[in-house]
Amino acid sequence: MLIKTYAAAVQGISATVVTIEVNCSKGIKFFLVGLPDVAVKESHERIISALQVHNYKFPGNRVVINMAPADIRKEGAAYDLPLAIGILAASGQVDSSHLDGFLMMGELSLDGSLQPVKGVLPIALKAKESGFKGFILPKQNAREAAVVDGLNIYGAENIKEVVEFIDGKYTLEPTRVNIKEEFYTRQQDFEYDFSDVKGQENVKRALEVAAAGGHNLLMVGAPGSGKSMLAKRLPSILPPFTLQESLETTKIHSVAGKINGGTSLMVQRPFRAPHHTISNVAMVGGGSFPQPGEISLAHNGVLYLDELPEFNRNVLEVMRQPLEDRKICISRARFAVEYPAGFMLVASMNPCPCGYYNHPDRPCVCQPGAVQKYMNRISGPLLDRIDIQIEIIPVPFEKISNPLPTESSSVVRNRVIEARALQEKRFKDFPGIYCNAQMEAKHLHQFAIPDAAGLALLKTAMARLNLSARAYDRILKVSRTIADLDRSSDIKACHLAEAITYRNLDREGWGS
Incomplete structure (x- = not known):
């Protein structure tokens, strides 16, 4: 008996529908074709165990499974659920009359429970676009996919619930998310605020200018002068997400598996701060199974590079093109994927190896020429893409001990929003340009x-x-x-x- 179930393969931040064709006939062998990777091939053992635990039988006949289109590589354990349902339907243990209305994804444990998978948001968007009436997936991923209107999202805890739901013996309630309430109520919940910063008024002003125009920024100062503290508070003064920006950013983090189970939409701009030992592949994305890199995870947000000269020069140089094009294309022999990379670069560094060049109180003990040699670790073309360069002087005791509150992030943010509104109006006839930095x-x-x-x-x-x-x-x-x-x-x-x-x-x- 030939049965079809439906899943999806994620490429970049978009998805392609995968048709899983299962045919049971006379014989004893199991065949899985259609360019599956090792994890997909291993689903055979997981499916057998999951079915046995819930008193279903793996057919003893010849089972042939094709995953079409066959020229797209199928990766990961997320195909366990549609494969298992296809096998049960082809062997007559599940009603197959309604399978064409559902797209399914989910990893099976040996006890039949469903484990969360990556990339469910772009898959849900593709399911809606392709006309499916429902998307069955692990319960932990349900809220993430439920931001897509016009598609019923069914979160299940195990394969038995899915089988009984398809047979009409069990009711899975569609997961609903109030997108507007979810989106607008948490936009002001910031962990860090400008009111915590004492002194450094000129640096806070520079951060305000950078946020208002989308400018890249470099802070140079002695250890302990507050560079990291100020950078962490930058997202609190950036303009709030638009719904489209939020959806696009959530898709990237969904593909990378960075969305928590209780989260539906990302409502605050990302702040990524990779360590200086990061590799160039981890920075721009890629690998054997391509994943978004830090520059894509920082899309529509901030990429913070602390101790900039300590980063490998190759890592810094690979950012030059994404800084201009706001995207990164990962090319391999058989395919190419493209990830957005529209981030705001904020970097900090010491002025010299000892850290005290131009310090008002402590002398610099570096050898002659050491300061320039240290600065030369950062190439001219990269510095050329940084609009604002500012020196930071340590805060004197009188300002640190001052109990009077300073200006809060919400006040600064309102000025930034007004400036961005002017720029949006100015560049309305120039597609792709939304701020002065561009x-x-x-x-x-x-x-x-x-x-x-x-x-x-x-x-x-x-x-x-x-x-x-x-x-x-x-x-x-x-x-x-x-x-x-x-x-x-x-x-x-x-x-x-x-x-x-x-x-x-x-x-x-x-x-x-």
């Missing part, structure tokens, strides 16, 4: 033209500070953001003056 030369000539006094100031600064040519565009982009925060349609000299102070490392003689 402006190209043609946009600068249109939207970032300083007045006469500002142009004279910029000319003087370029000459006196010997700023590099690459600093010119960066200063104009940042000054445009500062003007937006000031609700000014024109870029004035004061806006340019502040932007110039954010190019510390471009100054001639710094570190020499």
